[in-house]
Amino acid sequence: MSKTLNIGETILQSRLFLGTAGYPSPDALQQSIEKAQPGLLTVSLRRESKAGKGQDFWNIIKGFNIPVLPNTAGCHAVEEAITTAEMAREIFETNWIKLEIIGDDYTLQPDPYGLLEATKKLIAKGFEVFPYMTDDLVLAEKLANIGCNIFMPWGAPIGSGRGLNNPYALKLLRDRFPDKTLVVDAGIGAPSHAGQVMEMGYDAVLLNTAVAKAGDPAQMAGAFAKSIDAGHEAYTAGIITPQERASASTPLIDKPFWHQEQHQK
Amino acid sequence: MKITLNGQPKNFEAPLNLYDILAQEELIGMMIAVAHNGNLIPKGDYTQIFIKNGDAIEIVAPMQGG
Numbered sequence: 001m002s003k004t005l006n007i008g009e010t011i012l013q014s015r016l017f018l019g020t021a022g023y024p025s026p027d028a029l030q031q032s033i034e035k036a037q038p039g040l041l042t043v044s045l046r047r048e049s050k051a052g053k054g055q056d057f058w059n060i061i062k063g064f065n066i067p068v069l070p071n072t073a074g075c076h077a078v079e080e081a082i083t084t085a086e087m088a089r090e091i092f093e094t095n096w097i098k099l100e101i102i103g104d105d106y107t108l109q110p111d112p113y114g115l116l117e118a119t120k121k122l123i124a125k126g127f128e129v130f131p132y133m134t135d136d137l138v139l140a141e142k143l144a145n146i147g148c149n150i151f152m153p154w155g156a157p158i159g160s161g162r163g164l165n166n167p168y169a170l171k172l173l174r175d176r177f178p179d180k181t182l183v184v185d186a187g188i189g190a191p192s193h194a195g196q197v198m199e200m201g202y203d204a205v206l207l208n209t210a211v212a213k214a215g216d217p218a219q220m221a222g223a224f225a226k227s228i229d230a231g232h233e234a235y236t237a238g239i240i241t242p243q244e245r246a247s248a249s250t251p252l253i254d255k256p257f258w259h260q261e262q263h264q265k
Numbered sequence: 266m267k268i269t270l271n272g273q274p275k276n277f278e279a280p281l282n283l284y285d286i287l288a289q290e291e292l293i294g295m296m297i298a299v300a301h302n303g304n305l306i307p308k309g310d311y312t313q314i315f316i317k318n319g320d321a322i323e324i325v326a327p328m329q330g331g
Binding site: 019020021022023029042043044045046047048049050052053054055057058061070071073079083086087088090091092158206208209 | 271272290291292295296297298299300303304305307308323324325326327328329330331
């Protein structure tokens with residue numbers, strides 16, 4: 001059982017991937033990172049002005065010496081996402097990109113067609129693409145065919161906290177792609193949701209809102225870290241297969257007043 | 266000369282290159298990336314990019330993200 005996770009040649013020290021947005025204060029963000037000890041931190045890009053807001057944020061993040069995964073949040077078009085990815089690579093000096101191309105503004109559902117096209121172009125440009133995707137099996141197959149190593153299906157819409165809308169589809173992805181790195185990204189609300197993901201054999205969980213908007217973000221970050229570790233440990237230990245009928249855990253043979261003939265009827 | 270800087274129209278005196286704009290915006294040495302008319306410009310090329318009337322420049326920095 002290993003808590004670490006390899007992405008290419010990088011060894012991540014935890015299977016919790018933590019977003020950095022929406023915390024009540026920079027201190028809350030900092031304390032949450034300290035408590036979660038995440039394997040990576042997701043970051044974004046926004047327009048910079050003379051005020052230099054982005055520099056203050058980066059000073060907090062770089063102090064942790066945790067790998068960062070930049071995203072293309074807010075992109076709706078392929079070319080926009082590609083230029084954003086290139087700008088992220090320039091700034092963060094990483095070829096990792098969390099590719100988000102939004103197809104529907106109400107649910108923030110990713111656009112599978114744009115995602116596929118952009119993934120292909122970014123892989124050709126040398127990126128390691130972490131695609132934020134639906135749990136669609138055919139989309140995953142097409143991504144695999146163009147050389148994508150990592151899938152990040154949603155559990156539920158971003159920020160909804162609903163947990164896993166379709167555990168069947170997520171389990172199917174795990175079963176069909178045993179060698180891919182699978183991460184549930186988005187929709188997680190409670191640590192039990194994250195534990196459920198890891199018990200399915202997923203490699204990691206990416207979450208943000210569930211921690212950032214919790215009553216006590218740092219405490220919640222710690223709770224998620226424990227749940228993700230426990231879920232992964234349980235998966236590697238081998239969870240029993242559920243059955244319809246009862247099966248006594250205490251042996252009955254030689255119990256006092258045992259009448260074998262009665263039980264053989 | 267009018268250009269669009271981070272989505273807003275802004276006047277600059279010609280001639281100038283991308284580095285000049287970043288200097289006027291006090292962004293030299295900051296952790297930023299720059300796109301000129303939708304194309305990323307690598308850090309080392311700022312002085313090679315000459316700005317024309319109507320050009321669009323996007324300057325971005327690290328921000329919180331999920």
